[in-house]
Amino acid sequence: MTLRPPAGESSGSHPRHALEPLLNAPVRLSVAAALAPVDKAEFGFVRDLVEVTDSALSKQIAALEDGGLVAVDKGRVGRRARTWLSLTEDGRAAYARHLTALRAIALGPG
Numbered sequence: 001m002t003l004r005p006p007a008g009e010s011s012g013s014h015p016r017h018a019l020e021p022l023l024n025a026p027v028r029l030s031v032a033a034a035l036a037p038v039d040k041a042e043f044g045f046v047r048d049l050v051e052v053t054d055s056a057l058s059k060q061i062a063a064l065e066d067g068g069l070v071a072v073d074k075g076r077v078g079r080r081a082r083t084w085l086s087l088t089e090d091g092r093a094a095y096a097r098h099l100t101a102l103r104a105i106a107l108g109p110g
Helices: 026-035 043-050 054-066 089-107
Strands: 070-077 080-087
Touching: 026 043, 026 054, 026 070, 026 080, 026 089, 043 054, 043 080, 054 070, 080 089
Parallel strands: none
Antiparallel strands: 070 080
16 A cells, blocks of 8 residues: 555655745746856747747746746947846756756656
8 A cells, every 4th residue: 555645745855845936937948948058048039939029038037036936237349339148157057957857857757
């Protein structure tokens, strides 16, 4: 006989408990994936890579910034305003944990 916790209760050992809620949104996860291998990336580069509109990316970046996962730096290159995005230290750690949890879920208990 296999014992299971009662409905609604959890032992907390399932890998889903390690998922970062902010990265459960596909665009946010895509942004983190785009920023993970670099120190920083220009807003337009990330927008084009993730294939979203400026407004959609801005909304998702705001959520990631509010959560402390992404830093936003604004500056100028010549006369043009530029916005640079980077994962914070917490953002890099959360992204790594999230990927580890996704792999564990995909591979199953075996």
